[in-house]
Amino acid sequence: MSKLGMQLIKSLHEATGKDTWDLYKGKPLKFKLSMLFYTTPIFTPIHKVMTFYRIQVERINRLWAYGKHIWTIGEFDYNWHMELQLLSLKRLNHIMRNGHHVYNKTADRKMKTCIHLLERMTTPWESYHEPADNAFQKKWGFADTYSLFTHPTDKSRFYTSRHAFRDSLPPEKQIQFDKEYKEVLFIEDKMFAQDMQLFCKLWSKHVRKWWD
Numbered sequence: 222m223s224k225l226g227m228q229l230i231k232s233l234h235e236a237t238g239k240d241t242w243d244l245y246k247g248k249p250l251k252f253k254l255s256m257l258f259y260t261t262p263i264f265t266p267i268h269k270v271m272t273f274y275r276i277q278v279e280r281i282n283r284l285w286a287y288g289k290h291i292w293t294i295g296e297f298d299y300n301w302h303m304e305l306q307l308l309s310l311k312r313l314n315h316i317m318r319n320g321h322h323v324y325n326k327t328a329d330r331k332m333k334t335c336i337h338l339l340e341r342m343t344t345p346w347e348s349y350h351e352p353a354d355n356a357f358q359k360k361w362g363f364a365d366t367y368s369l370f371t372h373p374t375d376k377s378r379f380y381t382s383r384h385a386f387r388d389s390l391p392p393e394k395q396i397q398f399d400k401e402y403k404e405v406l407f408i409e410d411k412m413f414a415q416d417m418q419l420f421c422k423l424w425s426k427h428v429r430k431w432w433d
Contacts, residue, residue: 286308286312287305287308290304290305290308291305300343303339303342303343304339304343306339307336307339307340307343310332310335310336310339311336313332313431313432314329314332314333314336317329317332317431328427328430328431331423331427332427332431334419334423335420335423335424338416338417338419338420338423339420341412341416342413342416342417342420345409345413346409348412349408349409349412349413350405350408350409353404353405353408354405357401357402357405358383360401361386361398363382363383363386364382365381365382365383383402387399387402
């Protein structure tokens with residue numbers, strides 16, 4: 222508890238004329254004892270020592286958490302920066318949900334949305350391309366195993382099973398196949414841009430509230 226927090230509680234005691242047990246009637250015994258510890262002058266030196274060491278431990282844990290990511294060389298990679306932000310938001314969300322912040326369901330939901338968006342954007346191939354590619358294969362009824370097929374008219378060219386399947390289709394089906402396949406190839410960029418737009422919208426609107 223901060224110094225200001227303790228002063229406010231002490232002022233509340235003085236204003237109401239109630240001791241800890243009456244002021245926090247109905248609260249758990251553990252909570253009452255903690256308030257008694259924080260507001261009783263005789264325990265102030267002990268509280269200061271505990272606070273000092275707790276802050277140092279928190280700093281060490283923070284160095285360890287961020288150090289593992291910062292140790293990797295990645296300033297030139299946009300993904301490195303997004304993973305760093307993802308780590309920061311996850312840590313902040315943990316703090317918010319564990320009593321060190323005035324918990325707000327709406328803020329928590331918005332932050333989790335940003336966390337989920339960052340998780341998707343830091344793994345674009347797995348999050349965007351592969352699900353669309355699997356749906357594409359399922360629709361057309363073939364499995365793209367990327368086995369090599371030699372083109373019958375050109376021995377120097379090699380085709381994956383996808384291209385071999387496409388060449389076996391009637392001309393009108395090939396047109397449809399090519400159109401949908403093109404969408405699969407560009408879906409990663411399209412969905413990444415959509416997620417980034419939503420992330421920036423939420424971030425710009427709520428970032429000052431989350432760190433208040």
